Amino acid sequence: MTQQAAVKPAENGLAQAVAQILSSLGVAPHVYSSGERLVRSPLTGETIGRVKDTTPAEARAAIAEAHDAYLAWRAVPAPRRGELVRLLGDALRQDKEALGRLVTIEVGKIVSEGLGEVQEMIDICDFAVGLSRQLYGLTMGSERPDHRLMEQWHPIGPVGVISAFNFPVAVWSWNAALALVCGDSVIWKPSEKTPLTAIAVTALFERVAAKFDGAPKGLATLLIGGRDVGEILVDDARVPVVSATGSTAMGRIVGERVAKRFGRAILELGGNNASIVCPSADLDLALRAIAFGAMGTAGQRCTTLRRLIVHESVYDKLVPRLKQVYANVSVGNPIASDALVGPLIDEAAFAGMQKALAAARDIGATVHGGERHTAGHSASAYYVRPALVEAPEQTGPVVEETFAPILYVLKYSEFEEAIRLQNGVPQGLSSSIFTTDMREADRFLSATGSDCGIANINMGSSGAEIGGAFGGEKETGGGRESGSDAWKAYMRRMTSAVNYGRAMPLAQGVKFDID
Known part of the structure; x- marks a missing residue:
């Protein structure tokens, strides 16, 4: 079978590209x-x-x-x-x-x-x-x-x-x-x-x-x-x-x-990962980290940032800037453009995203974005604009993992409240905090802080390195x-024990003499 006829329909240019790649890697055409x-x-x-x-x-x-x-x-x-x-x-x-x-x-x-x-x-x-x-x-x-x-x-x-x-x-x-x-x-x-x-x-x-x-x-x-x-x-x-x-x-x-x-x-x-933004946070740094954490891989990472817990004193400084980033981020085919957000994997992922956004509206949340991005794309591809959702409380879809680019934003006033929100979901994979207060940072990493397998300071929830063990607790x-x-x-x-002596002593002082 020729490379050109290997995949039907033959007019598919991506199929030809895939055939060339697989052939270069030593895969016979009949396999794919x-x-x-x-x-x-x-x-x-x-x-x-x-x-x-x-x-x-x-x-x-x-x-x-x-x-x-x-x-x-x-x-x-x-x-x-x-x-x-x-x-x-x-x-x-x-x-x-x-x-x-x-x-x-x-x-x-x-x-x-x-x-x-x-x-x-x-x-x-x-x-x-x-x-x-x-x-x-x-x-x-x-x-x-x-x-x-x-x-x-x-x-x-x-x-x-x-x-x-x-x-x-x-x-x-x-x-x-x-x-x-x-x-x-x-x-x-x-x-x-x-x-x-x-x-x-x-x-x-x-x-x-x-x-x-x-x-x-x-x-x-x-x-x-x-x-x-x-x-x-x-x-x-x-x-x-x-x-x-x-x-x-x-x-x-x-x-x-x-x-x-x-x-x-x-x-x-699963992961339902959160970042806490404290009053002392470097907001420029936080903005960049949040953007990648929440929108990278079109929200389809287990470590994707899904909840943003922002102190009330900086909420109005950060969230409007975040809305602007969400409105302007490039969405498109990554091999035909320099877009930063590619497609969802399939129609089922899109349907799951829309269901979650509908549930968010039902609890009184304000949804920014989330619509399907169709301009210049096939009807069979599912590109979406990432959704920023201002949620009144952590309930309903906020405590569930939706494998799509949805970021729920919550306010907090006291640090203890932020920790409770961070830990108040069934999943426990990744977490992060943005702060320049050493006490807050160390508390977040302590036994009474984040309950996740991954906890980061002044960086997002995504992008783990291979040197550390990867994984999480609870439903993760x-x-x-x-x-x-x-x-x-x-x-x-x-576990092995070697007796290199001539006596036969027993552990714990046990005596069993047969002479």
């Missing part, structure tokens, strides 16, 4: 052009690919192959495993432009965000390479004479990764880079909305692994499909760890099903990925 599942670009709503779903039998066979790969990979020394991840990072550097452009086409991110997502993959590879020589255990003092007490960390098995559409490749890399250096194999079930980026990354990995002496077949496998395929992965006892990124509703199901078989779930779920799921000691979730801990 011969299936029954349509892949559409949110930029135009046009079909850019047709992929074949993984059958239940194929999924189970892939899991079996991943298990066999784990049995071989766990015996490879960790620094050697790190060398494979280093080569993966090098390949990502080489293909950064192509893969970043594919992210933009399939997800709708602006160009710098598409490239930034691939850079995030490169960064976690660098982190994991260093980690491969730092999988440290502890040596503890034993209460028994002539004994040594220690812990070790060992590979645990195949790791299932279920990723969402909004970060179609970065989330896989957070999990895969760590899992690989930890001695695990990886099984990836991407969002059914963004399979092409997953296919591209898998092909890139396979190309690297084929040149690496000691990488077993099935070390990183891919399952394409919907919920039925995901359920097979979640329910299989050969997969001891499942990392799932998505909605809270999805996480409730995954967490329960994995727990029933005594597996381990790493859940990265409690999982941690990426940096710090998140690697421990991909390994099993073994």
